[in-house]
Amino acid sequence: MYRSLFWPIIKLQFRCVVAIFSNHFSIPLQQICFNMEHHIQDQQFRSQFDLPKEILSTNTNDTTIPTQNQTELIVDEMNSICKEVNNDRSIADAIFRSLNESKWTFERILKGKPCDGIVHGQAQFNISQSNELIYKEQGKLILSSEKQFDITQKYIYVYNKNEDVINVYFVDNNTNKRSLIFHTIYFQSKNFLSNEWIANGQHLCNQDYYFVSYLFVFNQINLSRFEIIYTVKGPTKDYISKTIFQPLKN
Structure with missing residues (x-):
């Protein structure tokens, strides 16, 4: 499953701020929060979509879309449609x-x-x-x-x-x-x-x-x-x- 790091960190910071102003922020709780934050930061990143090796080996900074997973199928479908049009199909x-x-x-x-x-x-x-x-x-x-x-x-x-x-x-x-x-x-x-x-x-x-x-x-x-x-x-x-x-x- 794809996970974003933005909202968990914002939520964690929000809880810390509320705890500080409400005088409910104890030292053990603070340490737990720090440990959780480090745990989130140390996660291993995984791609949102399963990508072929040839895509990962070209340029890891490129954006990807789901259609890249079925390149051959899409090309075959496009060729089939073009062939039908050239033969006056679907007119x-x-x-x-x-x-x-x-x-x-x-x-x-x-x-x-x-x-x-x-x-x-x-x-x-x-x-x-x-x-x-x-x-x-x-x-x-x-x-x-x-x-x-x-x-x-x-x-x-x-x-x-x-x-x-x-x-x-x-x-x-x-x-x-x-x-x-x-x-x-x-x-x-x-x-x-x-x-x-x-x-x-x-x-x-x-x-x-x-x-x-x-x-x-x-x-x-x-x-x-x-x-x-x-x-x-x-x-x-x-x-x-x-x-x-x-x-x-x-």
Whole structure:
């Protein structure tokens, strides 16, 4: 156990002073106090932490911390984390946490068949379970014919820790829980000089094929903007939908 010499000596001196002023300080008691003080001073010093020999042999005046006892374990853990980051691991987790309880404004541009249009609205991600976020959007669709419609949409985003991907599900309107899977977001390798992450997914709905492209932009550790582009091909559909999300300002 680590022991400091400061407080026992202060306590001993305090008792001696009290005994002197109260006339209870006898010669035998004084000798006992002196012996105790010498005993405290003559103790063999021991380190607060058990240190390897290589640390003790370098410079005994250096300060030490507990992490020096497990140098190899810490280095191995750091190498493992760096390897995962270099292989784009944990990126889905970081983006999922950035979306948690977030609010956004968005602009969506539609070009192609069946019609062109633009949507302005707001969206938010709310947590439903530890690994689930409910996405809700509301907006106004303005067609090229100048007709306007109110639109709403819901999805459920689920983070898969084992595969480090995000699965997007349709929402059952009766139970407000996830139903069929829409697509899986797979993240691509990036240029380490860039602050942008690219991901994509795909979905086949009857004869209509949806290719989904994501762009996530970080400002340091915060998600500052993201984009979703749907490229849809089918017998009656041939359009591109691009949505740009910006943080909602209070």
